Amino acid sequence: MLKEAIEKIVEMAQPNIVNVHGDSYADKALHYVPRERMASFMVTHTLSSVVDYVANGMDDAVEDIDNRYVIHIEDFNSVSLNHELNNDKNREVLIVAKDDTATFPFGRYMSVENFIVAVQAYFLQDDTTRELVKLVSHITDTNSVTQSDDGTTQTVTAKTGILTASQVAIPNPVQLAPLCTFSDAEQPMRRFVFRLKGGDDGASAALFEADGNAWKNAAIRNIKAYFEREIPQELRDDVIILA
Known part of the structure; x- marks a missing residue:
């Protein structure tokens, strides 16, 4: 008990500040008391929430806030809305927008039925996706697939009837737009x-990524373009977009 009492008294005592060769040292751990209070950030899942926050002037009621907004596009699926540095050299984070869109299972062979469903669920639909679905659906009821592959074009022979077969040339790589970033922004085309x-x-199908993740930079540019388009022009001087 005596030891604890002595330690408590020492803890409550004022720290001693010593100056050595122009540097200051203290005999206790000191904790900085910020001059400005910071709010806790909100978590959202859309880019429009960030625009709404800025456009509706949600900080106008706070008289001592006069620094600009900073929209930081951290990645293809993450954006934060901050204020510029305050007097404590800290950036107040107001919103963190996270995209949690489910993605296609790339690089994995799957049954024809599952592949058709996934292509229709996880991609923007265009002529290419329709051709893929059409091709794969022709081999739904057969276990036999004959293919000729020279590295550039894969020729697949799939039975379409009891006595007939069709031959389709599949150029590679194919250009598709999977759902891979915020739904507010344009989805980048990928190879x-x-x-x-x-x-x-039975037969199985797969898609393998072939762009070296260059699509991530394209997605970031698309997110930036969204903010440049959607933030009211009269507020642009008060908003910095970092991508």
């Missing part, structure tokens, strides 16, 4: 290598 193979369990 994929499309493959079909047969097996004991």
